[in-house]
Amino acid sequence: MPQADASPRKVTLSDIADGCGVSRATVSLVLRGSPLVNADTRARVQAEFRKQGYVYNRAAANLRSGTSSAVALIVNDLSNPYFAEFAAGVDEALAGAGCVTLLGSTGESAERQDQVLASLLEHAPAGIILSPAEGSDGAAVARRVGVHTPLLVFNRxxxxxxxxxxxxxxxxxxxxxxxxxxxxxxxxxxxGGHRDSSSCRQRREGFVAALADAGIAAEPGWMVETAPTRLEAARQAGALFARDPAPTAAVCYNDAVALGLQLGLAARGRQSGRDFAVVGFDDIPEAAVSSPPLTTIGTDPRARGRQAAYRILARSRDATIAATRTIAPVRLVVRESSCKPSKDLA
Amino acid sequence: MPQADASPRKVTLSDIADGCGVSRATVSLVLRGSPLVNADTRARVQAEFRKQGYVYNRAAANLRSGTSSAVALIVNDLSNPYFAEFAAGVDEALAGAGCVTLLGSTGESAERQDQVLASLLEHAPAGIILSPAEGSDGAAVARRVGVHTPLLVFNRxxxxxxxxxxxxxxxxxxxxxxxxxxxxxxxxxxxGGHRDSSSCRQRREGFVAALADAGIAAEPGWMVETAPTRLEAARQAGALFARDPAPTAAVCYNDAVALGLQLGLAARGRQSGRDFAVVGFDDIPEAAVSSPPLTTIGTDPRARGRQAAYRILARSRDATIAATRTIAPVRLVVRESSCKPSKDLA
DNA sequence: CGCCGCATTTGGATCGATCCAAACGCATGC
DNA sequence: GCATGCGTTTGGATCGATCCAAATGCGGCG
Structure with missing residues (x-):
């Protein structure tokens, strides 16, 4: 019977050793599943673990062995569903590898990012996954992180x-x-989006290139900048219809902006999927259930999270792996918000 | 100039001590801002910190001092915006107190919850904030956590x-x-909701009580059970209209279910806020931007997260604080999904 | 001149695990 | 009887910080 003994002191490896008359070293070997120890001894030690309710002290082990089983994850804001999904993916993969996730958030502030990095580094993580805050300085990050901790930059x-x-x-x-x-x-x-963010710049490039391939020049007045939030996007929707002729469709910076645009359209008596076509980017969970469901670009943030975790684990096992740049594929998810141009507008 | 020296070894407190000709103990005192050290010495040591690029090793310090500055947070699923907001609140408050968040997720599995608890406990957190998975056994949790780590149960x-x-x-x-x-x-x-979850049971009780106060008996056929997801809720919407007369309004288990119900209604040619009234629970961010915006019960998950963090920190500082049960207040947020009964249905 | 008190500094033990070289017991072979 | 080898176990040093009792330097005072 595991006794819920309210003992004052924590059980250590030495307690186990004393408890069954072997040395600490042997207990340590059992702990790590070494094939060196005799099956009998192993069984006795393991029984003692349960009897005394031993819990491993990873910090002590890390101190000696120099390795760590924690990975730091730093995002801008967990309440952004895109990052929440990503974080869920990271945590899922790390947990599967027996690692633990150290969480940090920057709230898009480069200053706070530096503090958070400093604070997390004190826990000597095996690696860091960082989605940089807007306006962060690569050199400052590199200086803070140092050469001992592998760093994976995500998303920007x-x-x-x-x-x-x-x-x-x-x-x-x-x-x-x-x-x-x-x-x-x-x-x-x-x-939508801020021109100075790298992701927005790249998306705009793709947009312009596709138009150019079709022999169309992008109309500067139809490149509308907004904060990447629903509210801001809803407010700015009018900018699209400032002049005649107005566009019949919009590629949005991301889903949040697209959802805001849908609202803004509704407020002007238009409806996406009927008299205006809207396409988002990210495929966050809400995209599938907005009205109408949003056509968007699927990025599978959870899978990206898992991928990031695997990458950083690989690098922490073998520090000689060269830094690589991976561009994850995306795919078009067609739903109902993208319709043909209505006749009276075409 | 801080030199980005690619030194092979990490800088330790002894290196600093050697570097400026004092003992490790003195450096340690500086580190902790002790008033004992001479201002001159302090300045010299601090200069050396910067010069060598010292990073504090919290694990080593914790080992000796027996304290820890990490708090474990275990939720079911980060991709649930309610938990994501909560987690953001926890992290915000912990970061403000100089602590770090250890993340774990259970995916609603009691078995995984036990594994996650075991894994996080090995990092000797100062406390644990746990939103229990459905069907978790209190005794099993208590046995796993032991008496050394304060535990705060959240939400269930x-x-x-x-x-x-x-x-x-x-x-x-x-x-x-x-x-x-x-x-x-x-x-x-x-x-919506599962009858066997404690939160659903309590919400149903409040519902029945309010009806009773108005002299109305709750109709059992209108207590519809669903998984607490949008999709499942959308599928089950028909159950409300199986018989005549049908209800004219619904209190939903939570916002996810309410959003699903809105979709289900639309699929049946009805619209919430016009010919059927819908009220949700939680006030997740999407609630404000669904169509129509959802009347719901605001729970302010981010504030709850901060509150949880403060509570667990207080308990970890003073273990003698008795366990208390706090019931956080909620408030009604009226938006457009709740309308008067339409005349032809009333 | 020697002793005291004050401010400051210090060496050594310690936390709980891991690493390593060495030791142990025992059967085998010459 | 002694060296050899194998399977198993072990003591002691070690990781990087903290804690504590004791030491140090120094000015003042009887």
């Missing part, structure tokens, strides 16, 4: 020689644009 | 003498129901 470019996992933003926007072109649209806007 | 009841932070589910459902009654509804359903 960061100046410097970093391991990178990014989305194929350019190709995704291209897919979205081509989809609208194939439906018959000719007057297409690019809606 | 767990049999046993635990520190608890829960929502006022009963009162929230009562508010929702009273709101619909005040609008003139008399035929009101309770939609």
């Amino acid at each position: 470019e960061l100046a410097g020689d970093f391991d990178l996992l990014a989305l194929d933003n350019r190709h995704g926007a291209q897919l979205a644009t081509e989809h609208l072109l194939a439906l018959g649209h000719r007057r297409i806007a690019f809606f | 009841e767990l049999a046993g003498d635990f520190d608890l932070l829960a929502l006022d589910n009963r009162h929230g459902a009562q508010l929702a129901t009273e709101h619909l009654l005040a609008l003139g509804h008399r035929r009101i359903a309770f939609f």
